[in-house]
Amino acid sequence: xxxxxxxxxxxxxxxxVGGLSVACYLADAGADVTVIEKNETLGGRASVLERDGFxxxxxxxxxxxxxxxxxxxxxxxxxxxxxxELQRLDPHYRVFFKExxxxxxxxxxxxxxxADVVDVTGDPAEMARVFESYEDGAGQxxxxxxxxxxxxxxxxxxxxxxxxxxxxxxxxxxxxxxNARGLGLMGSMQDHVSDYFEHPKLQQLVQYSLVFLGGxxxxxxxxxxxxxxxxxxxxVYYPEGGMYSVVDALVTLAGELGVTYETGAxxxxxxxxxxxxxxxxxxxxxxxxxxxxDADYAYTEQELLTPEHRQYDEEYWEDRVYxxxxxxxxxxxxxxLPELAHHSLVLPEDWDQHFASIFDDPxxxxxPAYYVCHPSATDDTxxxxxxxxxxxxxxxxxxxxDGRTARNEMRDRLLADLARHTGTDVRDRIVVEEDxxxxxxxxxxxxxxGSALGLAHTLRQTGPLRPDHRSSAMDGLYFTGGFTRPxxxxxxxxxxxxxxxxxxLEDLAKTPLA
Numbered sequence: 001x002x003x004x005x006x007x008x009x010x011x012x013x014x015x016x017v018g019g020l021s022v023a024c025y026l027a028d029a030g031a032d033v034t035v036i037e038k039n040e041t042l043g044g045r046a047s048v049l050e051r052d053g054f055x056x057x058x059x060x061x062x063x064x065x066x067x068x069x070x071x072x073x074x075x076x077x078x079x080x081x082x083x084x085e086l087q088r089l090d091p092h093y094r095v096f097f098k099e100x101x102x103x104x105x106x107x108x109x110x111x112x113x114x115a116d117v118v119d120v121t122g123d124p125a126e127m128a129r130v131f132e133s134y135e136d137g138a139g140q141x142x143x144x145x146x147x148x149x150x151x152x153x154x155x156x157x158x159x160x161x162x163x164x165x166x167x168x169x170x171x172x173x174x175x176x177x178x179n180a181r182g183l184g185l186m187g188s189m190q191d192h193v194s195d196y197f198e199h200p201k202l203q204q205l206v207q208y209s210l211v212f213l214g215g216x217x218x219x220x221x222x223x224x225x226x227x228x229x230x231x232x233x234x235x236v237y238y239p240e241g242g243m244y245s246v247v248d249a250l251v252t253l254a255g256e257l258g259v260t261y262e263t264g265a266x267x268x269x270x271x272x273x274x275x276x277x278x279x280x281x282x283x284x285x286x287x288x289x290x291x292x293x294d295a296d297y298a299y300t301e302q303e304l305l306t307p308e309h310r311q312y313d314e315e316y317w318e319d320r321v322y323x324x325x326x327x328x329x330x331x332x333x334x335x336x337l338p339e340l341a342h343h344s345l346v347l348p349e350d351w352d353q354h355f356a357s358i359f360d361d362p363x364x365x366x367x368p369a370y371y372v373c374h375p376s377a378t379d380d381t382x383x384x385x386x387x388x389x390x391x392x393x394x395x396x397x398x399x400x401x402d403g404r405t406a407r408n409e410m411r412d413r414l415l416a417d418l419a420r421h422t423g424t425d426v427r428d429r430i431v432v433e434e435d436x437x438x439x440x441x442x443x444x445x446x447x448x449x450g451s452a453l454g455l456a457h458t459l460r461q462t463g464p465l466r467p468d469h470r471s472s473a474m475d476g477l478y479f480t481g482g483f484t485r486p487x488x489x490x491x492x493x494x495x496x497x498x499x500x501x502x503x504x505l506e507d508l509a510k511t512p513l514a
Contacts, residue, residue, distance in 0.1 A: 004029065005029040006030035008030075010031045010034070010288060010504070013036050013300070014035075014037060015037035017044060017493040018294045018493040019035055020042065020254055022294070022498075031290075034259070035262070046244065052384070054332040054384070061242070065230055087237065088236070091121045095205065097118070097347055113339070122235050145196045146233060149233070161492070165463060188221065189207055203217070204351060208347070209227040219458045265284075290504055297484070311473045321461060322398045322399075323488060325399075333388045340390075340424055343371070343372075344373075346369065346372065346417065347369050350367075370393060370417075373393070375389050392414055400450075411435065467479065469503045478503055484499070486499075
């Protein structure tokens with residue numbers, strides 16, 4: 001592969017994590033790279049909201065898979081701690097299982113918090129005891145499950161994530177077949193988890209991370225049991241200042257490598273072919289050799305390209321399964337919130353109904369499963385003295401009507417539910433409040449159906465079945481980000497940027513620019 005791209009000009013459309021990653025790799029190879037961002041700030045969905053002394057991560061808030069970040073920075077002879085400091089969280093997160101009161105003996109006093117509370121930590125013995133307390137033999141089953149997850153992670157990352165396999169024939173390889181044996185690629189996570197645990201709460205504990213992949217236990221391949229190794233084995237971290245510190249690091253690194261930025265520049269069209277391409281905005285045009293899009297893949301194809309340059313028609317995009325959108329509520333609150341960990345999950349007894357309201361019969365959930373982020377429990381710089389920083393996230397179906405009435409009803413339901421099941425009642429202590437929902441994702445990020453993440457990781461949308469990094473209809477156009485391989489999430493988008501850069505460099509090696 002050519003590693004010297006000097007003399008090649010590249011426009012990267014979109015300054016999300018995938019765009020910043022591909023910019024770093026191509027600039028490091030010598031290309032002249034410009035990142036063109038629609039919004040005034042970089043980071044894409046990993047954006048930040050600052051108001052009245054509060055600083056909210058608006059999108060990603062979990063720092064997972066630290067090995068991926070270490071590998072990325074090492075590619076440029078740097079380390080994450082050259083840019084930001086990490087703190088390992090303990091507990092990793094807290095889970096509130098709703099409706100404990102429904103199972104109390106007749107006449108028993110009603111508890112202050114109507115939930116069964118579990119702290120998930122990195123201590124294997126402690127977690128084995130917790131699992132055993134719910135189901136005989138579950139402690140040993142957890143060890144066996146996590147051993148399987150660790151093996152899946154090791155094999156999956158090496159052979160299916162760090163190695164980009166975009167064609168089915170890439171899998172007809174003895175090394176792949178040998179290592180993939182027993183990974184359970186075809187079954188669902190629900191079937192896989194049921195082989196280890198019967199208790200629904202234990203199943204939820206090892207499956208909750210599917211929300212990061214935009215799927216449900218019934219439509220996500222068992223391959224993604226590797227997320228339990230990420231969760232229980234690798235740990236959960238917090239970068240000082242929040243996840244936007246990681247964006248700042250990527251922006252700084254790219255700048256050190258020579259990348260330039262244009263913000264506040266929505267793109268109107270992409271035209272031309274490799275060696276003579278034009279990127280048009282209302283402000284100006286860029287004439288470059290190569291274009292890499294980190295914008296929403298469907299938006300790029302349907303809105304920025306002429307029909308003859310589109311790989312997929314509208315029917316293709318309508319037939320995709322999109323990851324959930326979300327109702328997000330950002331709250332600045334007076335006082336402390338001692339009941340909440342940095343990360344907390346509030347889960348109903350039957351979360352199948354919530355998943356059904358996302359994937360089967362779209363509706364606002366009546367009894368939502370939701371995530372609560374309380375970063376001021378760890379970092380006192382994200383809220384003024386005497387105050388707490390809090391945001392709540394409810395996964396909802398993409399494409400939902402999210403008018404003010406629907407948002408207000410969810411907000412009131414959510415805050416009442418939070419008070420009942422965690423003991424945290426903030427309703428009379430709110431000093432700052434903002435929300436973000438389906439239409440905001442569409443408006444701010446050009447997100448198809450207002451998805452918060454992109455394409456879900458269903459069996460039909462995993463590996464070579466995800467859209468490719470190369471356009472087959474426009475020579476010189478490439479893609480990075482969560483729609484492409486390896487998929488959704490900040491670590492995956494970092495790797496996607498590497499794969500997209502590799503594709504550009506491979507093509508330069510085969511057919512140098514004139």
